[in-house]
Amino acid sequence: MLRRERFEIDAAPPAVGVGVWTEQQCGMNAGRTVFAQLIGHLPHKEFQKCVTRYGGDRYAKDFSCWDQYLAMAFAQLTYRESLRDIEACLKAVGGKIYHMGFRGGVARSTLADANETTLVQDSLFFELSG
Numbered sequence: 001m002l003r004r005e006r007f008e009i010d011a012a013p014p015a016v017g018v019g020v021w022t023e024q025q026c027g028m029n030a031g032r033t034v035f036a037q038l039i040g041h042l043p044h045k046e047f048q049k050c051v052t053r054y055g056g057d058r059y060a061k062d063f064s065c066w067d068q069y070l071a072m073a074f075a076q077l078t079y080r081e082s083l084r085d086i087e088a089c090l091k092a093v094g095g096k097i098y099h100m101g102f103r104g105g106v107a108r109s110t111l112a113d114a115n116e117t118t119l120v121q122d123s124l125f126f127e128l129s130g
Helices: 034-039 044-054 065-077 083-096 108-116 118-129
Strands: none
Touching: 034 065, 044 065, 065 083, 065 108, 083 108
16 A cells, blocks of 8 residues: 655755655556566576577477467466467467567467477476476
C-alpha cells in the first residue's frame, strides 16, 4: 500500500528528488520481469555450446532453440496445458515478450514443429543437467 507524505512549501529551493514520486513508489515496474530474472540464472553460454555441438539451430530461421526453451519454460512455470494455451498466454503479455527474452512472437504451429525434434532437446537436457 502506498503512503502519501505531506509536503510543506518552504522558501528554500527543494532538494533533488523531494516531492517527486519514483517509479517504485507508484507501483510501476522499474526493472526486468520476474520471468527474465529467473531465466537470467540459466547458463545461456553452455546452452548455446550444446546447440552448436548438436546442430540444433541448423535449419532454424526465426525460431531458435533458445526461443523454444523459453516458451517451454514459460509454459511450465505458468502451468500451461496445451500449445494453444501457451500461444494465447504469450500473446496476452504482448509488448513484454521481448523483455522476457523472446526475439519475436510465438505461433502455435512453429512451436509444434520445434517440439517434434526431440533428439536435440534430449541431448541438451543431459548435457546441462550433468
